[in-house]
Amino acid sequence: MKEKFKTLTSQCIPLPMENVDTDQIIPARFLKATSRQGFGDNLFRDWRFDKNGKPIESFVLNKPEYSGSILVAGKNFGSGSSREHAAWAVAGYGFKVVVSSFFADIFKNNALNNCVLPVVVSDGFLANLFKSIKENPKALVTVNLEQQTIKNETTGETEKFEINGYKKNCLLNGFDDIDFLLENKDKIVAWEEAHK
Amino acid sequence: MRTLFDKIWDRHVVQKVNDGPTQLYIDRLYCHEVTSPQAFAGLRERGLQCFRPKQIYCMPDHNTPTHDQDKPIEEPISRKQVATLEQNAKDFGLSYYGMMNPKNGIIHVVGPELGLTLPGYTIVCGDSHTSTHGAFGAVAFGIGTSEVEMVLASQCVLQPKPKTMRITINGKLKPMVTAKDVALYIISKMTTGGATGYFVEYAGEAIRGLSMEGRMTVCNLSIEMGARGGMIAPDETTFEYVKGREFAPKGEAWDKALAYWKTLKSDDDAIFDKEIKFEAKDIDPRITYGTNPGMGMGIEDAIPTIDQISESGKISFQKSLEYMDFKPGEKLIGHKIDYVFLGSCTNGRIEDFRAFAKFVEGKKKCPEVTAWIVPGSWKVDRQIREEGLDKVLEAAGFEIRQPGCSACLAMNDDKIPAGKYAVSTSNRNFQGRQGPGSRTILAGPLVAAAAAITGKITNPADIK
């Protein structure tokens, strides 16, 4: 059983760059672990810390005024490698939601498999949200999974987002894919029989 | 009126989940050491065995050093990851080709070489360049570790069916233009997100004219434009390549398989969600100038100027050029370089070594250039020696290293130092990909060879 997700209201951490790839999210040298834990500490490692491990003040995760469990990212977030470590890093840092106008496919899937909800919004919504956060780092966003809506609490702007019914159910109930597949073993065996 | 992709996908559907993904049966799972340990750990936590261990093949490649592979890996964490894979393969009864095993190498080089990759198959691996195997007319794509766990447990994945795209390259390629140049050209036109959500079929005279290895290079890079995967319909070139390989079907099984494989093509009236066409004559030898594979240009071209970049892309464009220390509008031909890397699952196959060796034959490596020449597998290494390419390379001042991913992602000690320029035949030029601060210029084996000889970005056509 995984954690359940229903609604969330939180401050946001803005990352307006486009095409943030998985090598930036979690550099390859941190992929050597053999468990899923601890990746959050190295999220955006090379943007966050200098060579000596000292926090780089200008990077958003190091700015005290920003906090929250929603990451708001520029278009095409999570492109590049299929490493699920990127999703573990995002989840491990404490993000529950990533908002962008476009996600790389594999990242999106990986995020969902780790209880991080990728919310795709329109370019306009995203631009306004960045603006709200820029003007006030404490700006709030509400994500309602049941209703599939996201609301910029500063402007009142609300959008619907897509998620398939199956994944939505999994997240709402803390149910996972392996539970589902194991329940369907007879169908797998039947497929094998039919395709010998 | 079905596409090739539809035919293979539909055949493998176990069920369509109501308002959800498709449950797809997987013929082949490849596992390497980086993305699998957490999946095996997950199985243990749930007390599960592998459902179909015979369909799963494991080998370390990312962490393997490219020297002294007969000794234990020095770096303790790398050593642990490789040992973990070996133990997992043993505990779960899976085929394992460890370091120094004659069958070891980069998984995407080894799978096809051994005949484990076959037309019509569904193939997955926790690695985005699994798309390589699509060159055989297979549906092959990268998955995350949670999905690796699903395949270990059930030989299935849950995936939404992607849309289909056909990219046709008409006409014949110019001399000195390799499959890599074709791929880099396509990606720069499509941009890094341009094929997201699609499964791509490559077609047209220029693609048909490629060898199997060239086709693998093209399919390998599909992911760099965001595609779920890329594929090419199998034909005589494919069957010829597969025939006689260790795990390929033999005798009657071969005849039966061949009859099926011959049906694997898109119907004449198949409808793709998107059709893109390019002309082979427009493709020159290529290089990248930025920090994603889509930031590429013809080798003689100039980097775009800032006003040619869309408003929203300006920040990343500038950041990228700053990192590379290039100027907008600058030409890179003649630019000094420090390193050359020949290898990776993109260009680490025997044909790449043949092309490189032929080019440098009778010439000398530029003394200021450090060259890493890394075969994709032990089999490639053996072929290099059988064909005498090692002599040619050595005479020109190149040393052959032991196989693995090497400087493609620099998880072992093959790291390009900060600030240095590397002309690399690998697939990613992301910031720090080849070592912290490294500056990668992606190119094909001939551009890499020309750079190794001159120490500069050089059009291979200009070298006599």
Ligand code: SF4
């Ligand atoms: S060679 Fe590079 S891209 Fe290919 S599998 Fe290895 S690390 Fe990945």
